[in-house]
Amino acid sequence: MDMSNPPHIKPCGDAALVIEYGDTVDAALNRRVLALDAYLARHPVGGISETVPTYRSLLVHYDPLRLDYADLSAALLEAAAVSGSDSATGTRWRIPVVYGGEYGVDLAEIAARHHMREEEVIRRHSAGIYRVYMLGFMPGFAYLGGLDPALATPRRDDPRLETPAGTISIGGVQAGVQCLAAPSGWHLLGRTPVRTYQPGREPMFLVEPGDEVTFAPIAADLFAGLEARASAREMIAEKVQP
């Protein structure tokens, strides 16, 4: 793929537009999205109210009283021409996880499916350094790239209507950290007491798009204590040196 291809801009009504770099899940595309997002944070355009980076596009909400679609599109294409590809890493987080059993009800099935022992699935999942491609769907749900290809597993045919808060899961080639209880078609490997989103805590959101995430296996008997601390608004997750 020619990474110098300029992105496409499309309107999303009268008060938003989307800058599309492609239509696939691709680490290189995502880096360009995050680079443009970071560039706009460093060089703010008056009238842009917020941006929403996703795998392959940047949604820009703006005030049509202050910005005209055609003018803003031209300015964003200029910004995209110089914003490049984000190579600077964000914060790296270490997130404790209790794997398997009642905490990760699909661990045994995933192990059997890939002809591995459960320990091997845990080892491979917790060895990865993941990148936060985007947050979406529900507050604090982090979509992660960087799953060991040997663990890639198609989504469930019958999505669950409810999965617990703190679920650590995989779906296709992606991995996820889920903050709130929610429906999900992904496979549940474990749970973390970490809350990536918590109203009343400073910061309210823990991870940013572009951050890195690592997972640290912990014993099940530590979960309740960490959960109580998280409930008292401790971060629990640790910042580690890349």
Place this chain on the structure above:
Amino acid sequence: MLQVGPVTSVQDFGRFGGQRYGLGTAGALDRWSLAAANALVGSRQTAPAIEIGPFACRFKVEGGAVRIALCGASRPASINGRTLAFNSTALIADGETLDIRAAQGAVFSYLAMEGGIAGEPIFGSFSVHARLGLGAPFPRALASGDVLTVGNADQSAGERRLALPAADNGPIRIVLGPQDDYFTPAAIAALQETVWRISATSDRMGYRLEGPPLAHAKGHNIVSDGITNGAIQVPGNGQPLVLLADRGTTGGYPKIAVILSCDLHRFAQIPAGGAVRFKAVSVAEAQTASRAFAAALGDLPAHVGDAHDWTISAEALLAANLAGQAVDAQTDNP
């Protein structure tokens, strides 16, 4: 709150800045009526008020007098038996009861109180997002038995009235995209030619549209991208879903078009079973319309007058181009 129907909650203009973290905006479905109610009681247009769903409610005032204004979906309303006029302020004395009946022909009414509602905003907003358990002063929809602390009325002030233009029944205007290329030309035409019906399964997250399924040209899965208020998403079954204030921030179905921000309040007021038509306009036309709408919103306080001096100019508001294209949404004849 003596009696509260479902989908009645405190709403302001919404919670912004957290969509990049997956935090939905919530916010009033009919900003025009919220701003009108706020203008009447002297609050800023974006201030929180009670968004009253289609069913009956009864509120009792205790501990002092409260001045209110009721705007939006019309419905019978009274204070201790005295008829309450819409788009006007009224004083409720200590111990009196406000009785609001079922909405007629629309869905949401907005009840603003002079001096506002007490509470601590969360991420800059009072707006209740029931699914996420967020909002102020309660992180949920209102329920019977709740007590809201509101401002004390200035009893020396006179009552005020707001002249509003006649309702606009024109088609709901849309801008095609961002994924209109995922649909056949026939589907793009059908979107605008069909008289759609609002499904009974609609809620603050989104309104489902009943009509002929819209055909995808290249599948119905996209790699998830961001979603705006008013996006018309079409999943695999071809039945459009208009995403509203309590929507998710990202999604993986193609969006054929987005409703103009200045027409969303009209769309959200169409009740279940009601008809709606769409008309595509260019982005430039859409932005001209949204600028006129914002100007009209900002001018609302200037059109609030003494209820006894009833010479407010409805023509001035109409001149602000709120009426849009005078085409009846309920007929087949554009």
